[in-house]
Amino acid sequence: MTPLCDQATAVRALVESADPGAVWAVGGPEGPRAGSDGEHPADAAFDVDGLSAVLALWPVIGSLVDEGALRLHTPLAAYGDAAAEGTPAGTTAHHLLTHPAGTAALVHLTRLVEHLSGSPLADLAAARIWHPLGMTGTRFADGTLHAPLADLVRFLCRLLDPGDPAGPPGISRAWTTESLRIRTGELTPARGLLWDPAPHGVWTHHAPGPGGPALWISPRHHRWAVLLPTAGRPAPHMAFREAAFAPTTPE
Numbered sequence: 001m002t003p004l005c006d007q008a009t010a011v012r013a014l015v016e017s018a019d020p021g022a023v024w025a026v027g028g029p030e031g032p033r034a035g036s037d038g039e040h041p042a043d044a045a046f047d048v049d050g051l052s053a054v055l056a057l058w059p060v061i062g063s064l065v066d067e068g069a070l071r072l073h074t075p076l077a078a079y080g081d082a083a084a085e086g087t088p089a090g091t092t093a094h095h096l097l098t099h100p101a102g103t104a105a106l107v108h109l110t111r112l113v114e115h116l117s118g119s120p121l122a123d124l125a126a127a128r129i130w131h132p133l134g135m136t137g138t139r140f141a142d143g144t145l146h147a148p149l150a151d152l153v154r155f156l157c158r159l160l161d162p163g164d165p166a167g168p169p170g171i172s173r174a175w176t177t178e179s180l181r182i183r184t185g186e187l188t189p190a191r192g193l194l195w196d197p198a199p200h201g202v203w204t205h206h207a208p209g210p211g212g213p214a215l216w217i218s219p220r221h222h223r224w225a226v227l228l229p230t231a232g233r234p235a236p237h238m239a240f241r242e243a244a245f246a247p248t249t250p251e
Helices: 004-018 049-066 093-097 102-117 121-133 149-160 173-179 237-245
Strands: 023-028 031-035 045-047 139-141 144-148 196-198 202-206 214-218 223-228
Touching (some): 023 149, 031 149, 049 202, 049 214, 121 149, 144 149, 149 214, 202 237, 214 237, 223 237
Antiparallel strands (some): 023 031, 023 223, 139 144, 196 202
C-alpha cells in the first residue's frame, strides 16, 4: 500500500476538486496525517447523525457484551418481552447487527441496550465511551448527533490502538476484532457488526444514500479516514476511499 503521506496528498487533491467545503482527515494510530481540521474552529461540531450507529450504539453494545450483560446469539426474548418487542421469534442481537436494512434494526438495538441498562443511549455513550476517550464535544442535540472532527479522530485512533484493557470497554480489542470481520457466512451482502467490508482490507460505515458522513478503517494497514461532505452535495465516497487506501501494487 502507498505510504500514508502520499495517500494524504491524493485525498487532498480529490477533495479540493470534488467538494472543497468538505471536512476530512486521514491518519493512523498516532493521529491525523492530513485533513481540513485547520480550516475550521477546533471546537466546531458537525452533524454526524448518519454515523450514530457506530459512534454511539456499536460501542455501547460492545461494552455490554464485554461485561457479560448481552450475548449476541441469545434470543432477545430471553431478556424480557420489552427487549424482543416488534421482532420475529428467535431474533438475536447478532441478527440485528448484521441486518443490511439498518433503520428498523437500529431501533430494536437501541431499545435493547436501553432496556438492559435502564438508561438512554445518549447517556450510555457519553458515560461509557465519549467522556473516557476525551470526546467531550460529541453529544446529541435535539435528537441529532454532533461531533467535532477532533473527536472523530480520537474515536478512530482508539479502534486502531485499543491500548489499556482497562480503558473504555465498548472499544476493546476483542470487540473491534469481532466486529471487523465477516459475520454473515456465505450470505450477501457480507457484513461485520454494523460495519461493512470494502476493498483493500477496509471497513466502512456511512449514512445511507449518496451523501452524508462516512468513516473508513483498516486495522491491517493501520489507517483510517473520515469524510463529512458539504450538505446537499453528492459525497465522493468511493473515490475518497480509493485515494486514501488503494494500493499501487497488487495486494
